[in-house]
Amino acid sequence: MQQIIAFYNIENMFDVEDDPYTNDDDFLPAADRHWTQKRYERKIYKIGSAIAKIGKHETKGPPAIVGLAEIENDTVLEDLVRSPDLKHHDYGYVHYDSPDTRGIDVALLYDKEVFQVSASERFTVFIEDENGIRDYTRDILLVSGTLDGEQMHFIVNHWPSRREGEGESAYKRMAAAEMVSEILVQLRLNYEDPKVVILGDFNDNPDDESIRSLVKNDMLFNPMETLLDLDHGSINFQFHWNLFDQILCSINFFESKQGVYKFGYAKIFNDKFLAQYKGKYSGQPYRTYVGNKYKGGFSDHFPVYILIKKM
Numbered sequence: 001m002q003q004i005i006a007f008y009n010i011e012n013m014f015d016v017e018d019d020p021y022t023n024d025d026d027f028l029p030a031a032d033r034h035w036t037q038k039r040y041e042r043k044i045y046k047i048g049s050a051i052a053k054i055g056k057h058e059t060k061g062p063p064a065i066v067g068l069a070e071i072e073n074d075t076v077l078e079d080l081v082r083s084p085d086l087k088h089h090d091y092g093y094v095h096y097d098s099p100d101t102r103g104i105d106v107a108l109l110y111d112k113e114v115f116q117v118s119a120s121e122r123f124t125v126f127i128e129d130e131n132g133i134r135d136y137t138r139d140i141l142l143v144s145g146t147l148d149g150e151q152m153h154f155i156v157n158h159w160p161s162r163r164e165g166e167g168e169s170a171y172k173r174m175a176a177a178e179m180v181s182e183i184l185v186q187l188r189l190n191y192e193d194p195k196v197v198i199l200g201d202f203n204d205n206p207d208d209e210s211i212r213s214l215v216k217n218d219m220l221f222n223p224m225e226t227l228l229d230l231d232h233g234s235i236n237f238q239f240h241w242n243l244f245d246q247i248l249c250s251i252n253f254f255e256s257k258q259g260v261y262k263f264g265y266a267k268i269f270n271d272k273f274l275a276q277y278k279g280k281y282s283g284q285p286y287r288t289y290v291g292n293k294y295k296g297g298f299s300d301h302f303p304v305y306i307l308i309k310k311m
Contacts, residue, residue: 003114003147003261004055004063006269006305007199007245009158009235010047010298011288012104014072015079016040022103024072032292039296043288044076046298048083051109054269055305062089063305064147066109067199069138069158071095077107096122098139106156106200108143117145123183125176127160135160135172142183148310150195150260153187155180157200159210173203173210184218195261196220198248201301205243220248223266223306234268234302236284243268245304256311264307274298 014027016037027035052062062085071077074095081091094117095107110117122139129135141156157180160172180198187194198220204210206225215222224246227233233241253263276286276297286297 001148001310002059002264003065003308004059004305005065005154005197005199005247005308006051006054006063006303007067007069007156007201007247008047008051008054008299008303009069009201009245009301010071011300012070013043013047013068013076013080014040014103015075017075019073019103022072023101024103027072033289033294039294042296043298044079044083045085048080049085050269050274050298050303051080052085052089053271054303055267055307058307062086062111063109064111064114065154065197067154067156068107068109069156069201070104071107072103072105073097077109081109092117094120094141094143096120096139096141098122099124099136100138101136104138104158106138106141106158108141108154108156110143110145115145115147117143119144123179125160125172125179127172127175137172137176140176140179140183142187147261151191152261153191153194153196155183155196155198155200157198157202159200159202159204161203170204170209173208174213176202177210177214180214181218193252194250195252196250197306199246199304201245203244206246211246211248215248219251221251221253221263222246222248223263224248224304227266227268232268232270234270234285234304235300236281243304245301247304247306249306253308258311261308261310264309266304266306269303269305274302 127135138158159176228243234245
């Protein structure tokens with residue numbers, strides 16, 4: 001038996017309603033980006049179709065688990081699981097509103113036929129700048145449950161961006177990494193040898209300090225380390241590939257035991273339909289917007305996934 005665990009940053013997945021409690025002003029019909037109901041529905045359809053195809057070549061069906069980033073609210077998730085390519089697969093979801101200044105959150109989609117949720121919790125990353133001003137970022141989501149009867153825990157992340165510079169913002173991502181470490185400590189106190197999958201948009205590459213320290217200090221395995229090169233990544237900035245989207249796992253995914261899931265391999269899901277097909281940006285993710293210019297694509301990120309298999 002095989003299952004796919006995926007992660008996808010779906011680039012500003014806002015509905016068209018004005019929420020006074022979130023910073024959604026750029027994604028309204030009257031905004032400069034003209035985010036209309038038609039464009040929203042087109043994006044829901046596209047993202048649903050993309051998710052349904054992740055790992056389908058291997059398992060003949062959609063992923064069992066999908067971590068998502070840049071979700072505005074439950075409305076978006078409801079529309080997504082009811083989209084044409086997902087509505088027949090009985091997906092559930094776990095989502096909490098977070099204090100992020102952009103009004104976006106993380107969420108977990110799961111196939112209810114194979115995964116049963118037993119508990120979920122959100123963790124706030126507390127960050128202050130040198131002047132003591134609070135920086136509000138996405139909460140980290142923990143979802144525990146059983147996948148085909150086996151206990152597993154999923155930690156979904158969207159760490160602070162590099163907007164003010166890679167070095168200048170590195171301390172924020174270190175704070176997020178430390179929070180993940182705290183969650184892992186809590187899991188190891190409450191469960192015997194817990195099986196954990198950590199997935200997300202970390203806004204850092206596998207060789208950056210935040211990820212390296214997390215892997216080393218918490219005895220994790222990062223299968224994405226070998227996937228980043230000059231021609232491959234999950235996001236492209238100024239013609240330079242990065243692999244900010246990653247899936248890490250606890251080392252007990254390598255134990256060979258009958259009837260339990262074992263790590264198989266990791267991939268970037270960069271099929272041609274998700275990429276721009278011509279021009280100087282050929283091969284890069286087919287985006288919804290470039291600035292305020294509507295492109296009508298999927299996302300500025302490619303999804304990533306791992307395959308796990310039961311002996």
